Amino acid sequence: MNIMMLLEMAVSGCPERVAFVDPEMDASISYQELFDSAGNIASILGATDVARFAMLDVSNIGIPIGLFASSWAGIPYVPLNYRLTDPEIESLLDRITPAYLVTEPERVAGFHDRKGVQVSSRSDFVALARETEGTPDAWSMDPEDTAVLLFTSGTTGAPKAAVLRQKHLVSYILGSVEFMGADEEEAALVCVPPYHIAGIAAVLSSVYSGRRVVQLANFSAEKWVQLARDEKITTAFVVPTMLSRIVEELAGATNADMPHLQSLSYGGGKMPLSVIQRAMELFPGTDFTNAYGLTETSSTITVLGPDEHRLASASDEEDVQRRLVSVGVPLPGIELEIRDEEGAVQPAGSRGEIHVRGEQVSGEYEGRGSVVDSDGWFPTRDAGFVDGEGFLFIDGRADDVIVRGGENMSPGEIEDALLEHPAVSDAAVVGIPSEEWGEAVVAAIVISDAVTTEELQAWVKDQMRSSRVPERLEFWDELPYNETGKLLRRVVKERLAQLID
């Protein structure tokens, strides 16, 4: 198996079709051109002694060329987060040299003399890909070859490098995407960063379905709306914070006026109920899909589809309504279990750690081996539960649980209670070390209207056991999120602990 095979098939299916467009750089590349470019770069890589191909850049035409060329040449593709500090980037480079590095023009000079790095600017790289005539060797079909090394955005310690082998990525695509399923006029707007698993998945899914990808390098809601209209976008993926900003951008409108947008999928963090409800009003003809997945699982593993969105939104039953904040059901190739701390499988409704199994699941980190157990199960570290119909609800991280006076509680349910108050627009609840209780329940909240600590405590107390009432609430201007919309709970916890100390 090799992701190059997916591109080769797409070229057989629609060689002339445009594969990627970068409107800002006024560049585009067809499927045939992408294939030829990947081959040219593979042949150059084959003549060097580099062990990795690193990409330190925003979305552009060079991204898919680099991804496919790496697999053709048989070396791992390593996209790096361009938002990291220089010392952080240096330390990641130390772990992947000798490497071929493609980066933004402004950064090139800084890497010229670096040992173990062969650097090329974005424009030189794309020109090289399109203008040289290479004769690369055939790509390997060994399913165990590493296709991608992805540094995870771990919030503690040094980033881990997740190993995604050819078999994981190819299985994911074959299991979730219909070959040439896209019509000629279909176009996907890709605005997630290329170093994120959703960015890798977007490239592979679009290629296999024969869909044109429109790249948006630096997301802003204004640019997104403009591009979606100009390019008659038919499908797009966003993280929750992006959708939230798009909804704000369209404030005042009763309709987003994008009849061409057939589907809008989202994932990568918790979607606030109010945002998805408002989005469904603004985009009445659009199919919404919530996709939950991790880097270690080659992206999506569960899906809440368009029909479920409409059913939940139209229902009067509370159990059905709340599915709007569920991440849906597992993909056909994925098995899912909820387990408690002792490893016992939990029944419906009971919270525990989410475990998954399937061909697309890697669960392996470079230099650390695999965390998958002997039966193939991967512990996600995410906590959640399934309802009676098999819908999965994410409820924080497995280690976010607050233990107060021996009682385990999930921050998620307290946050939900706070968020239901009309004056509260965002909330994070954490456990802070306490002599009396082991951990004390403390909340950081963002408010949109005047409200007091006492009012909110009474509000929570009306809905749940008194042990869950935050003994202290801090009013903040905003909560800390990473750029893909994940709440940085550890940061909240540190700040609150310092305040209280």
Next chain:
Amino acid sequence: MAALAAGKRLKSAVCATEIMVIAAPDGEVELECGGVPMMDGEGNTGGNVDANYADGTALGKRYVNEDGGLELLCVKPGDGSLSTGGEALKVKDAKKLPKTD
């Protein structure tokens, strides 16, 4: 006859068809295209497609045997059709999934 590992690529001896193995039962598996055993490597030797196995293969379609233990992906289409030990393989119905990325 040969053991088939997932990821293995085979060519038809009598047409342009190429397949990749997605799943295969343990042990030796007979696999034909156009009624003639498929080949590892060279491919089309100039023979003829058996008229009983001439429905053709379609690019990107997945083919399975009766019990589903053998599953192939057509990566290049051709005039012959696929079979295992003479039993014709069927196109696997792709379950329609919402677009997720």
